[in-house]
Amino acid sequence: MGEIRTTTTRAARPGKAVSRRTRMAAPATGAPVHRAPRPTSTPTPGQRLRYRFDNALARGAGVVIGWLALLTLAIFVVAGLAFWAFGLDGVNGEGPVPNPAEGIWQAMLRVVDAGTFAGDSSWPMRLLSFVVTLAGIFIAGSLIGLIANAVDQRIEGLRKGRSDVLESGHTVVLGWSPRIAAIVSELVVANASEKHAAVVVLGVEDKTVMEDTLSAAVGDTGTTRLVCRSGSPAKVADLEMVNLLGARSVIVMSAGNGDADAIRAVLAIKTLDPDFTGPRVVAEISDPTYADSLAALTDGRVVTVNSDHVIAEITAQSCRQSGLSQVLRDLIDFDGDEIYFAPFDELTGGTYAEALTAFDTSAVLGLARADGSILVNPPATTVLEDGDQVIAVAEDDSTFRCTGARSWPVPVPALPQDEVQLPKRLLIVGWSLLGAKVVREFDQFAVPGTVVDVVVDPSLVDPGDVRIEGLQHTDVRVHPTSAGPEELAALVRDEAYDQGIVLSYREAVEAADGDARTLLTLLALRRAWPAGGERAVRIVAEVLERDDVELVRAGGVDDWIVSDEVTSLMLAQLSERTELAQVFVELFDPEGARLSFGPAQRYVGSDPVPFGAVVAAGAARGQSVLGYRVGATGAVRLNPGKSEVVSLAAADSVLVVESRAQLAGGAR
Incomplete structure (x- = not known):
């Protein structure tokens, strides 16, 4: 019988729910299953009130404050009307309440000041005042608490930075x-x-x-x-x-x-x-x-x-010539001279060579065509057309003024033809993703047979990862070593290097640790290559934190690149003037125009001349002259006045913008 009960179901009676076993077996027959709805009970008024109250709380303190304020006001009104309707005495037994408005005021006084009903003498007034005051303690007190909490939440929201910004033009x-x-x-x-x-x-x-x-x-x-x-x-x-x-x-x-x-x-x-x-x-x-x-x-x-590309280009150019990193930093920050665009109708129809000498306090470096194209250091015979703008380095837009094309006598140079000595042996200490970009940029202007020795710490970088493809003029050799003072001293003692680059292990260590390694490496290299000595070698270092620049300079570096600062300067500069993007692309493009220092005696002789004559000498060579560098101190003078008389010695150099062909020596 027990077995029969477990397998047999009874027919459902009217008003009875089908058994659980029957509901489970129903799908096997393919018949649809209709579940009986669960019985529900009618909510009580108290439950409905609590449900609405909970929903109000969920909507925020503002809704609750509003309801409590209305409830408090209702208490004032009801109690005040009762004071007036029953002719009850006012505060301190001052006589019957004369009108409803006075009654409401009396009720409010009892809520705000709980001691007000102490002066009531009749029991009806005492009882009603007690009820009003007690309601005020709970309801009005809750209202004050909610307001204080809402203020605290607002202050907390402001502290978290979630309020709207009403600035414009920011x-x-x-x-x-x-x-x-x-x-x-x-x-x-x-x-x-x-x-x-x-x-x-x-x-x-x-x-x-x-x-x-x-x-x-x-x-x-x-x-x-x-x-x-x-x-x-x-x-x-x-x-x-x-x-x-x-x-x-x-x-x-x-x-x-x-x-x-x-x-x-x-x-x-x-x-x-x-x-x-x-x-x-x-x-x-x-x-x-x-x-x-x-x-x-x-x-x-x-x-x-592209921050890595910009940093790599500046580092490679700094290896080529001393002082270029300083010039590039000056051009991309807001201190000192900046690059400006402006149209000058009076120059329309003239040549670019004439525009070079038409600005006494600005150094022209290119043209912006009406169609949006950018020409950095175009040919001297390029004619300015309607809608063209002049691109120049100026102290401020207020000083970017055309003073008229002027003919300057071209001085007789002391060195009509020469070659720039490019480094042939380069030492790189440290490695990151930036390293490959630096070597590729360096290879763009390297002479055939150039050797680059890369020293990497195998505990931080796998020497096998130092692979650079597509090099045309450079042979890369990898030296796995911790790059301690003894190891570096042995390496540089056996090899004669022209340049040194110290890169940070930016992917392997924190910024502070990376700069600490850079400082120690600089001290070791300067010990092997004393500044001013027979074996003096130029050193360019990458710095991750700009607060460490002074320490790096004290370590004897010739040029330094602050990685984060270079990127930040470009982002800030372009946010103010996006048209500069094409100029920077041209200056940082391996196939574009580039900044370069040329020996001063290639442009002038030994006699003092106006700087405008130096500009004219550069124009005759197809170059845009931006300034000069004092060889004795290394200081760069950017955008001197055309009328300023300069006396350039053999150790000095002239800062120019030149084409790729000129950079390679085709127009020396």
Whole structure:
């Protein structure tokens, strides 16, 4: 019988639920199963009230404050009408309440001041006053507590950086990285002449952390307001919070996940500004493929900066000639002279050679055509057309003024023909992804047979990873060693080097540790290559943190490259004037025009001459002259006045912009 019960089901009776075993077996027959609805009970009024109260609390403190305020007001009104209707005495037995308004006032006094009912003499007044005061203690007290809590929440929200930004015409920096301090410092300099400038930083870090970091690194911001907000640069709501569409320019940092975060931020900007016709957008992108894709998909409206390429180019050029890194830094920061664009109708129809001498306080370096193309150091016979702009180095846009083409006598040079001695033996200590880029850039102007010795610490970098393909003039040899003082001394004792480069292990160690290694390596190299001695060798060093520049200079370096600072300067510069992007591309392109120092006696003799004559001598050689370098001190004078008389010695050199063919020696 027990077995039969477990396999047999009884027919469902009317009003009875089908057994669980029957419901489970029903699908096997293919018949649909209809589950009986669960019985529900009607909620009580108290449950409904509690449900509505819970929903009100979930909507925020503002709703609860509103309901409690209405309830408190209702207590005032009901109690005040009762005081008046029953003719009860007022405060301290002053007689019956004369009207409803006075009754409401009396009720409010009992809620605000609990001791008011102590003067009531009749029991009806005492009881009613007690009820009103007790209600006030609970309800009005809750109201005050909620208001105080709402204020605290608002203050906490402000501390977290989640309030809307009402700035306009400001610069927005998306993403947080160690380079932001340098960017903000440059923007502060750029905004020095503006009264109401603002820089807004949006990052995932805590607002107070960002503010404290920038305050310590930047210091006095002058006329620039610095606003920090916590949020994601890839979220449209957070971009609206910083009023991105009302900004003048946007700088997208490669932070966190690198290029991925930068691309997501650009796409978020595109959601708000589909055609990128609003603020100027400059993005830091390391991968050239991503950079090209962004430029193509945005029709060039998003300007990208490849930090590794810029740093590698500056490092390679610094190896070629001393002082070039200083010039390049001066051109991409806001201190001193800068690059400006401006149209000059009076020069239309004239040649580029005439434009070179038409500005007494500005050094011309190229032309911007009406169609948007950029010509850096075009041929001297190039004719300026309608809509063309002159590109020049000037102290300020107010000093970029045409003084008229002037004919300067071309001096007789002391060295009509010569060659620049390029380094043939290069020592690189340290390695990173930047190292391969530096060697490739160096190979662009190296002479055949050039040898590059790379010293790497095998505990930090696998020597097998030091592979550089596509070199035409350079042979690379790898030396696995810890690069201690003894190892470096033995290496440089047996080899005669022309240049030395110290790179940081940026992917393997922290910035502070990388700079510490750089300092120790510099001391070891300077001990083997004493400055001013017979074996003196120029050393170029990469510095990760700009606070370590003074220490590196004390270590005897000739030129230094602050990696984060170079990128930051370019991002800040392009955020103010995106048209400079094509100029920088031309200057940092291996096949484009380049800055170079030529021996002064190639342009002048031994007699003092106006600097305008030096410019004319450069124009005769197809070069744009920007300044000169004093050989005795190494100081570079950028953009001297054309009327200024200079006396250049044999050890001095002239700073020019020249073409690739000239750089290779084809137009010496």
